[in-house]
Amino acid sequence: MVYHAAMNRRTFLGALALSPLARAAELPPVNAARLRDHLERLSVFGRPAGGTFADGVSRIAYSDADIAGRRYAMDLMANAGLEPRLDPAGNISARRSGSDPSLAPVLFGSHIDSVPNGGNFDGDVGSMAAIEVVQTLNENHVATRRPLEVAIWSNEEGVAFNNGITGSRAAAGRLDPGELDAVWNGMVKRDAIHKIGGDPGRIAQAARAKGSFHCYLELHIEQGGTLEREGFPIGVVEGIVxxxxxxxxxxxxxxxxxxxxxxxxxxxxxxxxxxxxxxxxxxxxxxxxxxxxxxxxxxxxxxxxxxxxxxxxxxxxxxxxxxxxxxxxxxxxxxxxxxxxxxxxxxxxxxxxxxDPALATPAVQQTIEAVCAKLGLRTMRLPSGAGHDAQAMATLGPMGMIFVPSVGGISHSPKELTRWEDCANGATVLMHTVLALAG
Amino acid sequence: MVYHAAMNRRTFLGALALSPLARAAELPPVNAARLRDHLERLSVFGRPAGGTFADGVSRIAYSDADIAGRRYAMDLMANAGLEPRLDPAGNISARRSGSDPSLAPVLFGSHIDSVPNGGNFDGDVGSMAAIEVVQTLNENHVATRRPLEVAIWSNEEGVAFNNGITGSRAAAGRLDPGELDAVWNGMVKRDAIHKIGGDPGRIAQAARAKGSFHCYLELHIEQGGTLEREGFPIGVVEGIVxxxxxxxxxxxxxxxxxxxxxxxxxxxxxxxxxxxxxxxxxxxxxxxxxxxxxxxxxxxxxxxxxxxxxxxxxxxxxxxxxxxxxxxxxxxxxxxxxxxxxxxxxxxxxxxxxxDPALATPAVQQTIEAVCAKLGLRTMRLPSGAGHDAQAMATLGPMGMIFVPSVGGISHSPKELTRWEDCANGATVLMHTVLALAG
Structure with missing residues (x-):
């Protein structure tokens, strides 16, 4: 934890003395250029041969491309002063200490696996933004009372094995009996989990306890056309279908x-x-x-x-x-x-x-809206037609999601696009929401 | 040509002295047990792993299974005293001399490639029966005035490359420009033809001239349920759709x-x-x-x-x-x-x-019917809903087809079945029709 060793104790105490929304006004936004750079570099893993960023990505969970992308994400975490670990389901996570270690952390993240012929924003934006949030906080020497935890969940798309989200569902203790024996593309699910560094024999231990986090937050692209059509830079999710x-x-x-x-x-x-x-x-x-x-x-x-x-x-x-x-x-x-x-x-x-449908916690929705109001970003409440890791996390504790616009509502396609400015806005909103909740 | 060396000259002349239908009464039927044995042995090439004859076959044209089956058929031809050759399209053929080498041969045969998960009778019966006809004629020292020619056409099913029958169409000089550049399953058609021993660079020379054969005959399973339902052992084909x-x-x-x-x-x-x-x-x-x-x-x-x-x-x-x-x-x-x-x-x-649709030559239909009448086999005229190599041959000269019943009308399925007795009847009818036409 390089950052903590280098941290100035006065800043640390100073941070504690300020209310979260007061700090929000002082902090600069996240580094938009770096966030874009990370998204562009991540896009290489699973890109069609001879293609460009615009040709999208096929980073199916458990594929070699997925493994390469996960390796890249873990390297970014380490560069941001985090120590990434793998749970038995192959979920990647890392903690940043808070001033009160007895408190449950604020958990936030997303996924980096894709559908076949998918785009470079679904999951990637939330994952890269989560790392960016930690890096920006570190650079600005911002401490929090609660610990922070960044998570990159495995196999969110559920294309592999056709039996749905795996990583966050394992973290919610909701895997089905015998599920690890499923066979897909000549591969047994158990072996697939082992391939990405999980430990299928101990997968039950990937389950997190209720109340083990203070709140789960996820930034994600809308994947529908409502925000763009209505002209809102930020969506506050009411629930997941x-x-x-x-x-x-x-x-x-x-x-x-x-x-x-x-x-x-x-x-x-x-x-x-x-x-x-x-x-x-x-x-x-x-x-x-x-x-x-x-x-x-x-x-x-x-x-x-x-x-x-x-x-x-x-x-x-x-x-x-x-x-x-x-x-x-x-x-x-x-x-x-x-x-x-x-x-x-x-x-x-x-x-x-x-x-199951998952409703976002009303207090978390209000916190996101308060943060956006301070930042001058207009918000709109809307449901999520897509499933997300937040759905599994909602079974364990409070949950909130931040949406950013998808151009033309296109997703699960190489043409999926969220403007770089919107990506950066979403990451900044995520950062201030994390701060507001982490104290 | 082992057979000719060993042939008794008196029998040869005696055969010539008899009219075809007179000889028909004297000749024994084909060797039904041997025909069955050859069909069963051929079924091994392309059989599902661990399966039996009843599990059918996947002997897609140009596959390794197809090549193994073709090798087996060529061995059978050699055992029957024939010298199999390959034309530039990969068609297998072999001639048995006639007493008048100036006459065009009677040509007969079928194919041995299959659809995926196909059966062991479609094409195989006509191909194995053609060889059996020659072997029976040799064993009985029967000579003919016209030469005989046995053909096993390549890629009849047209599954590979999705552009239809290849071998007999090449023999009819009806390939399309650029067709050899078609790609299917990562394979170029030109290379596929080379793989089975053809010579794609000279494929135009696979074309036969109009009048280069006296008549083309093909024995085939009906692949529909009409003959079985109506109780006829032999169908005389009116035309191909x-x-x-x-x-x-x-x-x-x-x-x-x-x-x-x-x-x-x-x-x-x-x-x-x-x-x-x-x-x-x-x-x-x-x-x-x-x-x-x-x-x-x-x-x-x-x-x-x-x-x-x-x-x-x-x-x-x-x-x-x-x-x-x-x-x-x-x-x-x-x-x-x-x-x-x-x-x-x-x-x-x-x-x-x-x-194009292809009508069978009326005189050939009548010859088949006359042969069946002599043999005591009831016949029914019917169209063929399936395409056959006979369709391409009909563009070059007279054509006739003999159908045998398909149990339940099932074909292009592992459950495809023609009773052994019907296979043997069909081969015997083919033999006598060949004799009637070859003089």
Whole structure:
């Protein structure tokens, strides 16, 4: 902890003597150029061959690119005077001491894994900003009463193994029995966790106790177009929607595409197509912000001249109300039964993931708004349609999230973009919110 | 040519003195046990690991399994006294001399490549039976006036490179310009042809001249359920349907599945699903035997939590009337434009293959029927919904096809099954038809 050794004791006591909002007025903003530099350097890990920053990133959790990106993040933490450690789930975290070691820390961070062909802001902004906050506080010799803890959670996107967020869920003690035996891309989840430096045999010990942190904060890009459209630089998140994910398995019968008359076919892809249309129709049939997506499909045997025999596809439903998406799923089951009858197939819907909705703590929302008011940044409250690590953390203690605008609302795409100024604003808001909460 | 050296000259002349149908009465049937043995041994190449004959085969053209199967077939040809050669397209063929070398040969054969997860009869029966015919003729010291030529055509299924039958089409001089530069599974078609012993630089020389054979015959499984359902051991093919194959490219916009409101999505998989349903509806909307299939699909990025940005799928249309499938495709283009408008996507339909319908020569159909009458086998005339190498050969000279029943009409599936007795009947009919035509 280089910083503490070098710290001027007078400044330390001086910091304590000031109220957080008084300090906020004195502190300079975070170093925007350095934050941008770190985001650009991180973007190299998982970049398409021969591409540029604008070509986005494929940094799937547990991949070699993910490991390289994690290594880079840990190096940045060390440069910021932190000592990064790995928990048994492969989450990276590091503490900065507070003046009262008996107090629970203010925890903040995000993730750096991406979806395939994703962008360079989802997760990365919150992770790099968390490190930037510590570095800025150190450079300005700002001490806090509570300890601070930076976390970079593993496998937030849940693309690997198709069973959802892993790292922060392990930290919330909510892994499913047998989950580590899941196989994906020829890899067992247990081995994947070991590959990134976790200890799958002791994964239960990754769980944090309720009350073990004072508050969890996460800066993230909105991933929707509301803030940009409405002209707000900062969003204060009201809550994170519930997400239910299903695997639909459609079993028909593979047969010759030239010699099997249309009425005798049991075409699994035709049934899957009716089901995809049904998901869209059912979700759009009622008012509200609920969404439903068929994003992934695998067809067997997948040849132009063979009637498809089997299809596996994913169905995802999201809404702030868990009851509403449960009701949508019930409608979908009825429609699936109709489709199976009509196409001579069998359709099985298996729920593979459920995330409860998570409401942000009202007092934390108000603190973020007070900080923004001091900084002269207009805010807007809005729900998060995307899942976040904050969702798992909300089961353990108070939680708040800060959103920054996504240009055009584009995310999970190489075209994902948050302006550098907005990234820096978000990091500065995060820093002052951390200070306000850490005392 | 071991057989000719050992041949008894008196038998040779005696054979010439008999009319083909007179000889038909004297000749024993083909060796059914040996034919079965060869089919069972061939099934090993491309069999799923740890599987049995009943688990079918994946012997995709140009794969290592295909090469091993081709090697086995060439060994069988050599054992039958033939000298197999490769043409520049990788087609295997071998001649058995006739008493009048000035006459064009009777050409017969099939293919041994399969679809992924295919069966052990499609192509294999006709190929192994062609060799069995020569072996039986040799064992019975039967000579013919015309030479005989056995052919095993390369890449009949057209799964590799998605651009249709290759070997027999090259023999018909109908390859497309630039076709050898096609890339599939990281392999260039030119290299694939070289891999199986062809000579892509000289592929134009694989073309045979019109009139270079007296007649082309092919024994094949029906791949539909008509013969079995109606109780006929032999089908006499009237013609092979026309096949048009399209690639549909659907370009939407990849975006986050949680934060992109339903009305703002440009979901390529939703559009693809509407298109798959449209293919089915349009094809079934009018009476007739026409079929339409979406058998293959590729989604980008194909992740559960990303709205799909791009889909590539195949569309195949078949009917005896080329005009009818052209009209179906025109309807489909109209529907695709509607779907694109409705879903905010772009849909491009590119025709990637066209096979003309091919009518079997009436005189050849009558010869097959006369042979079957002598052998006491009931016949039924029927069209072929599947494409065959016979289709390309029909552009060069007279053509006929013999069908044997497929149990349950199942094909392009591990459950594909033709009873051993039906395989042997088909081979015996092929042998006598060859004799009738070869003089």
């Amino acid at each position: 519930a997400i239910d994910r299903y695997d639909a398995e459609i079993r028909g019968f593979a047969n010759h595409a030239g010699t099997t008359p249309m009425p005798e076919r049991r075409d699994a892809l035709l049934a899957a197509s009716y089901l995809t249309v049904a998901v869209n129709e059912i979700v759009r049939a009622q008012p509200g912000r609920q969404v439903g997506t068929v994003g992934q499909i695998a067809v067997t045997p997948n040849a132009p001249n063979v009637v498809p025999g089997r299809v596996l596809q994913t169905i995802e439903l999201r809404d702030l109300s868990a009851d509403k998406i449960k009701a949508l799923a019930a409608q979908l089951r009825d429609r699936a039964a109709d489709i199976a009858r009509k196409t001579g197939t069998e359709i099985e819907l298996r729920q593979v993931a459920h995330h | 026309a096949i048009d194959r399209y690639d549909a490219e659907i370009r939407g916009f990849a975006n986050h599945a949680g934060t992109t409101p339903m009305p703002e999505r440009r979901d390529a998989l939703l559009a693809a699903s509407y298109l798959t349903v449209a293919v089915n509806e349009i094809v079934r909307a009018q009476p007739g035997r026409q079929v339409g299939t979406v058998g293959q699909i590729a989604v980008t990025p194909n992740a559960p939590n990303v709205v799909p940005g791009r889909v590539l799928q195949t569309i195949e249309l078949r009917d005896l009337s080329a005009d009818k499938i052209k009209a179906l495709a025109a309807q489909l283009r109209d529907r695709a434009a509607d779907i694109a408008r409705k879903t905010g996507t772009e849909i491009e339909l590119r025709q990637v293959a066209h096979h």
